[in-house]
Amino acid sequence: MLPRPGFAEDYPTRPVRIIEGFGGGGTPALVSRLVGQWLSERFGQPFVVESRTGAGGNIATEAVAAAPADGYTLLGCLTANSINASLYDNLDFDFIRDFAPVAGIARFPMVLLVNPAFPADTLAGFIAYAKANPGKLDIASPGVGTPMHVAIELLKMMAGIDVVHVPYRGPGGAFTDLLAGRVQAFIITLSTGLSFIRSGKLRPLAVTGATRAKILPDIPSVSEILPGFEAVSWDGICARRGTPDAVIAKLNQNITASLADPQIVARLADQGGEILAVTPAEFGKFIADDTAKWAKVVKFSGAKAN
DSSP, X not given: OOHHHXXXXXOOSSOEEEEESSOTTSHHHHHHHHHHHHHHHHHSSXXXXXXXXXXXXXXXXXXXXXXXXXXXXXXXXXXHHHHHHHHOSOOSSOHHHHEEEEEEEEEEEEEEEEOTTSSOSSHHHHHHHHHHSTTOOEEEESSTTSHHXXXXXXXXXXXXXXXXXXXXXXXXXXXXXXXXXXXXEEEEEHHHHHHHHHTTSSEEEXXXXXXXXXXXXXXXXXXXXXXXXXXXXXXXXXXXXXXXHHHHHHHHHHHHHHTTOHHHHHHHHHTTOEEXXXXXXXXXXXXXXXXHHXXXXXXXXXXXXX
């Protein structure tokens, strides 16, 4: 009767991998490294972040789905997992069925940007312009199926506007074309757009969180014009379904404790992040609700992964 509690009490006794799917200097990798380092110091065992990029995060997710359910291979889970459930037709896993929520970390609002020459300087004006010019307003995103893309589709759905989604391979080309006026708008994570906002090169019309962002308190949220609108990127930690409950509880307790560390809070705030400290059950409901929400938006848009 004692092996599982004993396992949890001793856990971890060897290095733990946190596999994330986007690599580089992006926010998901940064979040995994921040929490991984904190856990390494807390437990005295390395929590090593390993990047498995490709297929919108699905390669990383597949790697964890194939690993033992022992708590030694964790997934840096994120919004892409919610979106991919309906965006891809033939995944080798079911994210809700095959993964156990461990802990939320943070939510990151996005921002709607326009060139300063754009004829509207408010979201209401933007919507009015789009309605007066159906099919003539181009909005960029960093790619099909990204949180920014589905945020555009949610805006189209809730505002009743006909705008053209222009996907890029990452944000660089979209910023170049927005600055040159070749596209009229861009939805991107707040942290990525912040330097353009502060320099005055681009104009923010609204943030996509349920409320105003602490890092840009003077910029309204879309929900102030479209009640109920919310589109955020989120990051957390998941494990294979079947991982012992006691191990998940121990990880949740310690990850949640890390989110009270002033240094981690400050690093996340620099990225526009808002702490998502919840129990495993609450995180599971959050993921399920997010997955159902984006399934409706993906269906509305007709988007499919290439």
